[in-house]
Amino acid sequence: MKAALFILLIFSNLAFSDEIDPLSQREKYRIKLQKLLDAKDKNQELGNFYENLIGDFDSAAKHYQSISDKKNSERILYLKNKFHDQDQTLNIIKSDMAKDISNRDLYDRYNQLEDLIKNYPDYYRRFEVFYTLGIVYMIMDKYKSSYESFQKSLELKPACHLFLPIISHLESSHQKWIRHIIISVTYIILFVLALITFVLLYYAKPWLFLKHKHITLGLLIIFLWVIVFYIGFYYFGKKIEFLEKENTKNSIQIYATPFTHGSGIASILFIYGLFGVIWTYLFSASAAIINSSPLKIIINYLFAWLIFTALLTHFYMLYCDGKCEFETYSKNILYYYKGSLSFNLKNIW
Structure with missing residues (x-):
């Protein structure tokens, strides 16, 4: 989520030099x-x-x-x-x-x-x-x-x-213009990454040399993603201190634990992450045709960063943009790190 907020900030600053009065x-x-x-x-x-x-x-x-x-x-x-x-x-x-x-x-x-x-x-x-x-x-x-x-x-x-x-x-119109540009750029990035992956899969044909240990490793990575996501969701989410809102009626803020009402947004985020993990694994297997080990490592890390940034941005624009409120206690360099997204219950139940 932090990466999505960061990339949105970059896109907004680069796309427009003129501001509303x-x-x-x-x-x-x-x-x-x-x-x-x-x-x-x-x-x-x-x-x-x-x-x-x-x-x-x-x-x-x-x-x-x-x-x-x-x-x-x-x-x-x-x-x-x-x-x-x-x-x-x-x-x-x-x-x-x-x-x-x-x-x-x-x-x-x-x-x-x-x-x-x-x-x-x-x-x-x-x-x-x-x-x-x-x-x-x-x-x-x-x-x-x-x-x-x-x-x-x-x-x-x-x-x-x-x-x-x-x-x-x-x-x-200004906000919708920004939104349109971000979504369009995200789709272009995802399309290019998908095209690169398919080309590598075609030339590498990893299914010809994959063994049981490779399949086991892939399943283990997926299992680790499930564990890390839901443990992080439960443990770190509990540490969020909600800001008190004034002059509001019938307003309540709760922390939604996994698999409960209000956790639907997190479940969708989990699916995005799972898709990114599987996609990254397939790309990594296809990148085996690259002979240089240092180059292979750099390309794998770069691809993983691009795919997860694009997926998180896509998730944010579809499910968070205009549907939640960003709140933070910090006013320094930790402004985004210490922040959280607050959703209206009617948008997530």
Whole structure:
């Protein structure tokens, strides 16, 4: 489990150099808006703020009208009249996104949004088009494109999160993008390792020289895995000191001993490990065709590390990611080593 957490950390850091804007960057617009609301003679600045940073043109028009700013009021009215048809199209698409629609209708909406972006570069609600396109991409499971669309929307109107729920969508698409990359890389690694194993098995043909002692050794290794896993599960798990949670209702943390309710996740982890042990043994038997003993040892260790890292990552992404909470007492170099994963009982019973 520790290896899975470590490899996830590596993948996350290598895959992305850009991060979602920190909270302080988003909050500065909210603070600025509050200051304007509290200030005197504020309507001109508020109108500009709503129009240029938030993208709420109705609120902007109200503030312009309150100070008889005829020029800006008429300009917004002109934009609404000019892009009346485009507004209707966008509003219909946004309404459809809240419903269950067919794939055909979804792609129709996608094409309409692309048409708005391509043919109307001066459209005053262009940021909303990118926001809606991001939602469409999320439904299509195109998380990278979704994330980029939300980012584009924020570039056009940096404070539009005060008007649209864009931040939650941005963070969700970012997380799902990371998840997709990790799972894809894991499958590629497993496929390559499987291909190497099959090629070695074909050329080495270990079944021609395997004797009873080799088979006995393989069974002994499997038996040792069973013993080590369940003794470690029982003994070391008992030493976990659960953190106390505050302000929670009906929350309870228990340690699930082997073969009891709540131990299902550990049983799945055991199967992954057993598969890795058998796979590593088959590879090791096939690697007998390598003449150099030092090279053979290095390759065996490297293969074992890769296979178990890939399997643990696959296990974590399928059964732990988004379904558990990481907790630790340590704040130093032992941060992950001293940690544990806490599952909700409804996810494991």
